[in-house]
Amino acid sequence: EIVMTAMHNSGSALKHASEECKNNREIVMxxxxxxxxxxxxxxxxxxxxxxxxxxxxxxxxWALRHASEQCKDNREIVMxxxxxxxxxxxxxxxxxxxxxxxxxT
Numbered sequence: 001e002i003v004m005t006a007m008h009n010s011g012s013a014l015k016h017a018s019e020e021c022k023n024n025r026e027i028v029m030x031x032x033x034x035x036x037x038x039x040x041x042x043x044x045x046x047x048x049x050x051x052x053x054x055x056x057x058x059x060x061x062w063a064l065r066h067a068s069e070q071c072k073d074n075r076e077i078v079m080x081x082x083x084x085x086x087x088x089x090x091x092x093x094x095x096x097x098x099x100x101x102x103x104x105t
Contacts, residue, residue: 014041020042036060039067061085065070069093078102 014022014031015038021027023043029052031038036059039047046052048068054077056063061084064072071077073093081088082105089097096102 016036017041022046025049029055032056032059032063033060034059035068036063039063040065042066044068046078047071050074050077054080055080057084061088062091064088064091067091072096075099075102079105 001044014028016026022041023045025026025046028039028042028046031053032042032052034055039091040057040063042052046092047066049069050071051071052065053063053071053074057067057077057080061081065079072091075096078089078092078096079102081091082102085100092102
């Protein structure tokens with residue numbers, strides 16, 4: 001409860017949270033809703049969660065940099081990032097980089 005309050009007040013609290021909190025889906029989701037770039041401090045498991053990563057990317061396209069390789073090849077996630085900033089295509093996985101629909105976005 002204290003950590004959730006901290007996340008709502010300042011998503012950057014995730015940077016200083018325990019590993020357990022960085023792996024808590026609800027806590028990480030609250031943080032990336034505020035600041036997508038905070039995906040960097042989430043656990044590997046959370047950085048592999050398509051819903052968390054999509055939320056982060058919606059908030060900050062370059063959060064894709066901290067996503068798992070699997071999420072970097074997720075069409076929906078990469079499309080969201082590229083629609084905001086075409087340069088984020090450089091972060092995408094090979095499958096997405098070779099997808100004409102994404103490249104032409």
